[in-house]
Amino acid sequence: MADDPLPLLPHEEPLPPRIDLWIAAACLVFSVAVLVLSWQMPTYTEQGGQLYTAPGLVPSFYAVTIGLLGVWLAVRSIRAGALAPAGAPSEQRETGNSNQRFALAAGLGVLFVLGLIGRMPFWLAATIFVTLFVAVFDWRPGVAAKTRARQLATALLIGLGTGVLVSVVFERIFLVRLP
């Protein structure tokens, strides 16, 4: 028991080989694209510059390395059975993760950055974003009207508090410009 291996962290658990094969393919495409773009860069040798300082040299080195690592990943994933016919889906461990919550958070974040910032004063944009975020994630169906009103008021309070406090603290105390 004492010499059992230490438990794996979430990022240490391996992925199915087929996903690794897709990652390898993406690495190879990326590598070729960077190599082509680097090859098209000027070398400045006609102006007396040395070839070793050519702008495309270092990115090419990285691209070749990424490509080789991609090949290594591809070979490893194929050996692990990436090309074998897909069997029955393996039993998924219950993680409690929710893609719906992720999509909602990501969507609200994008709305804040692309839709609100720059179109109104920052304090107002932050207030709207935080209020929406809290209200949406606190939303539960079938809640009494009084509770719902209290939840919305709390969301508004947190939103307004954040918007005003962030603006005052960073603009006045830290002397930071806000977007």
Next chain:
Amino acid sequence: MLGSLEEFGGALAHLLSGWGVLNVFWATLLGIIIGALPGLTATMGVALMTTLTFTMPHEQAILVLVCIYVGAIYGGSRSAILLNIPGTPASACSTLDGFPLARQGLAGRAMGISTSGSWLGTLFGILCVAALTPVLSEVALKFQSFEFFWIALFGIVICGTLAGGDPLKGYLAGFLGLFVATIGQEPYYNYQRFAFGSTDFAGGIGLLPALVGAFGIAEVLQSMRGPAVEPVSSRVESVIPRLEDVFRYWRTILRSGAIGTFIGILPGLGEDTAAWSSYAAARRASKEKEKYGKGSIEGLMAAETGESACVPGAIIPVLTLAVPGSAPAAVLMAAMLIHNLNPGPNLMLQTPEFFYQIVAMLLIADMSKLFYGLTLVRPLLWILLVPRERLMPIVFVLCVVGSYAITSRVFDIYVMLFFGFLGFILRELKFPMAPLILGLVLGDLLEKNMTRGLVLSGGSILPFFTRPVSAVLAAITIFSISWSIPGFHRWVVGLFRRRSASGAAT
């Protein structure tokens, strides 16, 4: 010796004058809160505060960041003990014994062990910073481009190998980071690489917006995707550390301090590797192995001492080589560059007073951490109870402010958002983040030294392999990569066994 002590005293007095004391108290408290809240990490905290403090005088800004760093690494243990969720990845190891102790009704004692271990670990690391930095700086002054090229590459490779998870994906993440660092104007002809006519891309990808995105936004998204967490109990007895625990495990404390500091010195590995390595070493040497994983005081002490000793350890290569020892140290190094502090081998020559200031900052942060460790219990429990739905949008707003603050470019907010999604996807695909960050930070160092080395040698790559230090670094780098190839270590072990068997036969 006396002169050094005088310089150190002067640095302490200088840092604590004026607003210094106030800055120490709020920054350490903020660091502990950031560390304690699952989903917020030390790297994110330091990255965010770098952008928000850049108008401060440089010594006060770095003091704030050091306090955030030290506080956040310590704060992570609170949620590890009470929630079984590490507040920062560094505290993952503390959950193994911290949470079982809390379930046995010993949450207060576990926090006391965490406080004493963390305080002593950082203290051990500070002594190493004071003793090793001047020596290593002198050695580093003899390095040329060939050696610096290998140090940068070695950093990426060793970080990819040992950062946890798949080493191959670690290397890929590192080289992706190096590639991102090439976007924008290159150093010799100001040619705009991968800019596609955009003036924003020509300016390059801002390191801090990318870091705030890869850590802040990615962590917000991950936290919102994951399940909600509940504390094991809201009642905690005394958190005053017991001297008996410290004296009984003094060997573990010294061993973990040394391991933690050493891991810190190695490029990019950071506090989580330090905690796991210290824990594993303590378990191997322990007389009470059976208690590990079930609430071992020694195990918790080892993990906490190791991770906290790593913090000063990770700053040693920043000061001597301009190579960060951990992800938060990478951000700290970026902050030093922003404040024109020029970390690296010349720091001890050009601004020796800053070296004393860094030692003083670490000591101040450690003492302040001890103060909060002994007093801050109930308020931290309330903070842990704040629902993430209310906390994460505020963090998102701060990330936006932070990424915009330095250059006031809206483009930097887009960079932050892009790296937020990229960081999230890469984590889901099991890529470690530390090599990516190290690649971003070391890109400039690697490129300049690689090209300079080639120019000096007239295009020959021989000096990269034949100069003594280069040869050693090259050998370690190539061996580290080979070690990750399946079957290579079996082949090496088999080779040694065959040799020893044939030696025994003759």
